[in-house]
Amino acid sequence: MYPTKYTKAASIDDAVKALGADDEATILAGGQTLIATMKQHLAAPSELVDVRGIDGMVGISLEGDTLVIGAATTHADVAGSADVQKHSPALASLAAGIGDPAVRHVGTIGGSVANNDPAADYPAALLALGATVVTNQREMAADAFFDGLFGTALEEGEIITAVKFPKAQAAAYAKFPQPASLFALVGVFVAKGADGVRVSVTGAGDEGVFRSEPLEAALGADWSEAAAKGADVGTDGLMSDIHGSAGYRANLIKVMAARAVASA
Amino acid sequence: MTKINMTVNGKAVTREVSGETLLSEFLREDLRLTGTHIGCDTSQCGACVVHIDGKAVKSCTTLAAAIDGAEVTTIEGLADGDLHPMQASFKEHHGLQCGFCTPGMIMSGVDMVNRYKAEGRDVTAEAVRHELEGNICRCTGYHNIVKAVQDAATKM
Numbered sequence: 126m127y128p129t130k131y132t133k134a135a136s137i138d139d140a141v142k143a144l145g146a147d148d149e150a151t152i153l154a155g156g157q158t159l160i161a162t163m164k165q166h167l168a169a170p171s172e173l174v175d176v177r178g179i180d181g182m183v184g185i186s187l188e189g190d191t192l193v194i195g196a197a198t199t200h201a202d203v204a205g206s207a208d209v210q211k212h213s214p215a216l217a218s219l220a221a222g223i224g225d226p227a228v229r230h231v232g233t234i235g236g237s238v239a240n241n242d243p244a245a246d247y248p249a250a251l252l253a254l255g256a257t258v259v260t261n262q263r264e265m266a267a268d269a270f271f272d273g274l275f276g277t278a279l280e281e282g283e284i285i286t287a288v289k290f291p292k293a294q295a296a297a298y299a300k301f302p303q304p305a306s307l308f309a310l311v312g313v314f315v316a317k318g319a320d321g322v323r324v325s326v327t328g329a330g331d332e333g334v335f336r337s338e339p340l341e342a343a344l345g346a347d348w349s350e351a352a353a354k355g356a357d358v359g360t361d362g363l364m365s366d367i368h369g370s371a372g373y374r375a376n377l378i379k380v381m382a383a384r385a386v387a388s389a
Numbered sequence: 390m391t392k393i394n395m396t397v398n399g400k401a402v403t404r405e406v407s408g409e410t411l412l413s414e415f416l417r418e419d420l421r422l423t424g425t426h427i428g429c430d431t432s433q434c435g436a437c438v439v440h441i442d443g444k445a446v447k448s449c450t451t452l453a454a455a456i457d458g459a460e461v462t463t464i465e466g467l468a469d470g471d472l473h474p475m476q477a478s479f480k481e482h483h484g485l486q487c488g489f490c491t492p493g494m495i496m497s498g499v500d501m502v503n504r505y506k507a508e509g510r511d512v513t514a515e516a517v518r519h520e521l522e523g524n525i526c527r528c529t530g531y532h533n534i535v536k537a538v539q540d541a542a543t544k545m
Contacts, residue, residue, distance in 0.1 A: 131391055131408035131454035153455070160450045161432040163409075173408060175455055201444070225523025226500065227435065230444040231451065305433070307522060 126163050130172040134179055137261045141282050143174045152176055152284060154197055154236030157228045176284060177233070185209060192216075192290040196235025201226070203234060213254065215296040215314070215389070219246050222300060224307050235285040241333060243274050243364075244308035246300065248334040251288065252325035253314035254296060259287040273332045293318040295348075297389035299381040303328075303368055311374050313340075313381035315353075315389060321345050324382060329374040331362050340382050353382035391454040397422070398466030406453045412446075413437045415453035416463060424464040424492050428525070435524030438493040438500075439463045445500035447523070464492035467499065474544040475499050475537070484537035486528035497524050498538040502545050512542035 131153075134140035144150050150172035153159060162168040176182055182197035185206045192212040194203060203209050204221035223229055223237075223246050237247040238258065251258070251267035258270045261284045270278050279285070296316040303310040309328030316323045324340040327333075343356035358378050363371035390405040397420060404419055416422045416439070427449055428436035437449040440462040467473040472480065475495050485491045501520040505512050517535045526534060 126409040126411070129408045131452060133455070133457075153452075156452065156455075157432070157450055160411075160452065164411075164430055164432075164449075173452070177455075225435070226497065226520055227438055227445045227447045227523050228432075228450075230441075230446050 126160075127166065127169040129163070129170055131175065132172060133175045136179055137284060137286070140174050140176050140179065140284055141261065143172065144282050144284075147172050150174055152236075152239070154239065155199065155231050155233040156236070157224065157232035158236070158240050158242065176235075182235075182286060187212060190292045192292070194234055194288050194290070196238075196285040196287055197233045198235075200224070200229035200232050200234070200237075204229065212292055213290055213296065215293070215298050215316070216250050216254070216290065219250050219298040219300075219314070222246065222298075222302075234288055238270075238288065239277060239279060239285055241271055241275050241277050242308070243330060243333040244303070244306075244310070244312075244328040245334075246298070246309060246312055246327065249309075249312050249314040249325040249327040250290075250298065252334055252336055253316040253323045254290050254293055255316075255318060255320060255323060256291070257289040258285055259289060260285050264289075268336075271334050276333070291318065295389040297385040297387075299384035299388065300328075301377050301381055310368055311377040311381050313337075313378055313385050315340075315344060315382060315385040317344075317348060317389070322348065326378055329363050329378055331364050335362070337378065337382075340378070344382070344386065348386060350383040350387050353386050354379050356382070391457070393454060393457045395456060395458065396460045398462060404453075408452065408454055410453045412439070412441075412448035412451040412453045412456065412461075416448060416461075422463050422465050426489055426492055428489060428493075433523070433525065434490065434493070435497060435521075436490050436493040438496040438524065440496060440500060443500075443503070445497050462496075464495060467495065473499070475502070475541040478537040478541035478544065479534070482533045482537040482540060484529065484534040485526075490524060490526045494521065494524050494526065494534055497521060498534075498541060499545075502538065502542045505542070506545065512539055514539060 151170040153173040177197040300312040312327040322345040360371040426436035428434035432450040
């Protein structure tokens with residue numbers, strides 16, 4: 126790994142100041158992607174600003190019908206939380222399936238969301254559940270937050286502090302993992318809520334996580350496995366790589382959507 | 390450089406580390422605890438798993454500077470005179486061939502059994518296989534590792 130400096134931020138102001146003082150500084154929120162990337166010399170931040178020690182960044186609470194998860198809460202804590210299991214069981218089971226146990230003990234929801242890996246699990250949950258990303262500057266709907274491969278609406282010096290989830294009437298996530306990386310080859314999150322049916326897809330899009338209009342229309346009219354399997358998903362905008370063609374992924378999207386509906 | 394204090398296998402340790410020092414490097418090179426292995430360097434194989442404050446973590450994907458104040462247990466810290474039940478079960482069931490992945494397998498196995506016992510869940514063969522997804526063995530085909538973890542679960 127190239128040399129870097131480690132800074133433990135005591136407050137949001139502290140972190141903003143450290144990030145502002147150095148263009149090449151970046152946030153460390155768990156590092157389960159970032160440190161691996163640095164070891165491969167694909168990233169070389171001059172400074173790592175650790176936000177995990179900041180007051181209020183870790184924890185899960187229920188505010189009425191809204192589930193609030195601090196950005197530095199680990200996947201294991203989300204998966205094991207009684208509040209999450211009660212409010213959004215689909216989210217708890219998604220968190221329980223990220224990476225492996227050692228990764229889940231360290232990786233955080235804020236880190237995953239900020240990184241927006243095109244095959245990550247959390248972005249699918251945020252999009253389908255209509256979550257809100259809370260930063261030190263503003264609140265953004267998930268629809269306005271994710272922006273292409275590894276891209277988000279975050280500005281320089283903007284730090285995710287929490288993610289808020291509304292309660293869905295029914296929801297589930299089904300993932301077909303790439304067996305070596307355990308990332309989603311295709312993952313589909315289906316949710317039925319106040320705004321109707323929302324369906325998001327991770328692992329398959331050329332531009333990262335996306336909502337599937339054909340599946341939303343099909344499941345909005347008929348919430349059933351058959352409707353998911355019969356949707357005209359198409360291959361436009363889908364990724365082809367050594368793990369699978371766009372056509373293979375298109376079929377998997379329907380299969381995963383049907384499995385998700387069956388378990389919702 | 391960052392000054393860190395931590396407890397490693399029950400002993401207090403104070404050192405200065407650079408920001409990029411991985412916990413795996415710190416354990417192996419500074420503390421000479423070479424039982425923690427580095428297999429892949431891509432955060433996938435799990436040979437480097439140690440416990441930080443009782444939880445299994447990949448030490449090759451953790452910065453030493455970030456765990457100031459933590460309690461770390463490595464494979465060297467498990468046995469208390471006698472082998473830990475997980476170590477004894479790996480020996481009994483021949484849960485290893487070359488042995489390179491074994492420290493990580495054992496640390497992950499102990500973490501899994503502790504969690505399952507605390508939650509009152511059964512340590513089934515399927516559960517063990519699922520829990521060991523982050524630990525790669527290229528010799529055994531996993532069968533004896535699964536048997537060893539299940540056996541240890543009855544003795545822990």
